[in-house]
Amino acid sequence: MTQTQTIARPALKIGPYQVDPPVVLAPMAGITNVAFRRLCREYGAGMYVCEMITARAVVERHPGTMHLMTFDEGEHPRSMQLYGVDPATMREAVKIIVGEGLADHIDQNYGCPVAKVTRKGGGAALPFKRRLFGDIVRASVEAAEPAGVPVTVKFRVGIDDDHHTFLDAGRIAEAEGAVAVSLHARTAAQRYSGQADWSRIAALKDAVRTIPVLGNGDIFSADDALRMMAETGCDGVVVGRGCLGRPWLFGELEAAFAGRPVPEGPNLGEVGRVLRRHAELLIQHDGATKALRDLRKHMAWYLMGFPIGSELRRAFALVSGLDELDELIGRLDHDAPFPADALGPRGRQGSPGKVTLPHGWLDDPDDPCVPEGADMMHSGG
Incomplete structure (x- = not known):
C-alpha cells in the first residue's frame, strides 16, 4: 500500500449536491454508459456523468439517444452531459429533461476536439464565439432553474496556442449562472497528446471567484489528483482516460482523499x-x-x-x-501482480494538428449566429 498526502479542502458542491470525494467521472462517448458508471460507483463516491447527449436528439426523441439517457436505480445525482450549439434547441432540450425528471444535473460540453464537430463550430471551437457561448449557457440555466437543476460547463484551454478561450469562457459561464466549470488543460489542437498544462487550471481558478473550478487532464493515479489540487487550488478533479480498464481507480481516489492508505492495484x-x-x-x-x-x-x-x-x-x-x-x-495467471508500468495514459493519445473550423470562424468572436448545420448532428464525437 502507498500513502498519499491529503490536503485541507472545503467540500465540493455542485448546486445542491455535495460531491465527496471531489471527483467527477468525465463523460466519454461509447464508454460512460449506465453499466460502466455502475461499475465505477461500486468502488467509490463522487459524481458520474453519462455519455454525451445531443440536444437536438432529445428534442426529436431519437430512440438511441433516449436509451443512452438511462440511469441506474441507485444513481444520485443523475448527471447528464448535453451537447448543443443553438440556444433555442438547448433551451427546449433542457425543458424536456427537467420537466420529465430525466436528470438531476446538466453538464454542457465545449471540449470535444473531433473534426466532425469543430468543422461546424461545435465542441472546443464554440467558446471562441463569446456571445453565442453566453447565449447557450444562459438559455440552459433559465430552462433548468425552475426545477432546481444545476448547470455546469466543461471546456478546453482554447482552439490552439494562438486562440485561448478558457478565461473568457469561465467568466461568461459564471456570469450566466453556471454553478461550476471544468477545464481540460489542453487545446483542441493538442487533442489528447502531450501533457496537460495544469497552470491553466490555476489561472482559471484565479479568474473565476464565485463558483467551483474543476481540473481535468492527466490524472492517472490518486497522487495525480491530490497533486493537481495542491498545485492549482482547484476545487475538484475530473477523471477521464485514467479510469479506462481501471474502474477501481475511484476506490483509490476515495481512500486518498480520506487520508487512508491507497490499496495496491489488483492482481x-x-x-x-x-x-x-x-x-x-x-x-x-x-x-x-x-x-x-x-x-x-x-x-x-x-x-x-x-x-x-x-x-x-x-x-x-x-x-x-x-x-x-x-x-x-x-486461462489467465490469476496471481500475476498489477504491473507498475500500467498507470500511465490509456486510450488514444493521437497527435497534435490543425483544428478544422468553419470558413471565417475566427473573423468575429462576438458573432452570435448559430453555426449552419451543426445543430442537426445526433452525436458530439
Missing part, C-alpha cells in the same frame, strides 16, 4: 472478476450480443501491462459470448 485474477462484472452489467443494459461486442474495446485497457501473451490477448479482443469470456478468464 490479474481480480481484474478478470471485474471484467466479468462489467460484462454482466452491459448485458443488463444492451443484451448479450451488443454487450460483448462493446466490451471488446475495453479488453486492451483491462489487460494493459499484464504478461498474457499475444494469442490470448487477441482472443479477448474477439470475444463474442459470456461462456467464451469465462473460459478465457480461466
Whole structure:
C-alpha cells in the first residue's frame, strides 16, 4: 500500500449536491454508459456523468439517444452531459429533461476536439464565439432553474496556442449562472497528446471567484489528483482516460482523499472478476450480443501491462459470448501482480494538428449566429 498526502479542502458542491470525494467521472462517448458508471460507483463516491447527449436528439426523441439517457436505480445525482450549439434547441432540450425528471444535473460540453464537430463550430471551437457561448449557457440555466437543476460547463484551454478561450469562457459561464466549470488543460489542437498544462487550471481558478473550478487532464493515479489540487487550488478533479480498464481507480481516489492508505492495484485474477462484472452489467443494459461486442474495446485497457501473451490477448479482443469470456478468464495467471508500468495514459493519445473550423470562424468572436448545420448532428464525437 502507498500513502498519499491529503490536503485541507472545503467540500465540493455542485448546486445542491455535495460531491465527496471531489471527483467527477468525465463523460466519454461509447464508454460512460449506465453499466460502466455502475461499475465505477461500486468502488467509490463522487459524481458520474453519462455519455454525451445531443440536444437536438432529445428534442426529436431519437430512440438511441433516449436509451443512452438511462440511469441506474441507485444513481444520485443523475448527471447528464448535453451537447448543443443553438440556444433555442438547448433551451427546449433542457425543458424536456427537467420537466420529465430525466436528470438531476446538466453538464454542457465545449471540449470535444473531433473534426466532425469543430468543422461546424461545435465542441472546443464554440467558446471562441463569446456571445453565442453566453447565449447557450444562459438559455440552459433559465430552462433548468425552475426545477432546481444545476448547470455546469466543461471546456478546453482554447482552439490552439494562438486562440485561448478558457478565461473568457469561465467568466461568461459564471456570469450566466453556471454553478461550476471544468477545464481540460489542453487545446483542441493538442487533442489528447502531450501533457496537460495544469497552470491553466490555476489561472482559471484565479479568474473565476464565485463558483467551483474543476481540473481535468492527466490524472492517472490518486497522487495525480491530490497533486493537481495542491498545485492549482482547484476545487475538484475530473477523471477521464485514467479510469479506462481501471474502474477501481475511484476506490483509490476515495481512500486518498480520506487520508487512508491507497490499496495496491489488483492482481490479474481480480481484474478478470471485474471484467466479468462489467460484462454482466452491459448485458443488463444492451443484451448479450451488443454487450460483448462493446466490451471488446475495453479488453486492451483491462489487460494493459499484464504478461498474457499475444494469442490470448487477441482472443479477448474477439470475444463474442459470456461462456467464451469465462473460459478465457480461466486461462489467465490469476496471481500475476498489477504491473507498475500500467498507470500511465490509456486510450488514444493521437497527435497534435490543425483544428478544422468553419470558413471565417475566427473573423468575429462576438458573432452570435448559430453555426449552419451543426445543430442537426445526433452525436458530439
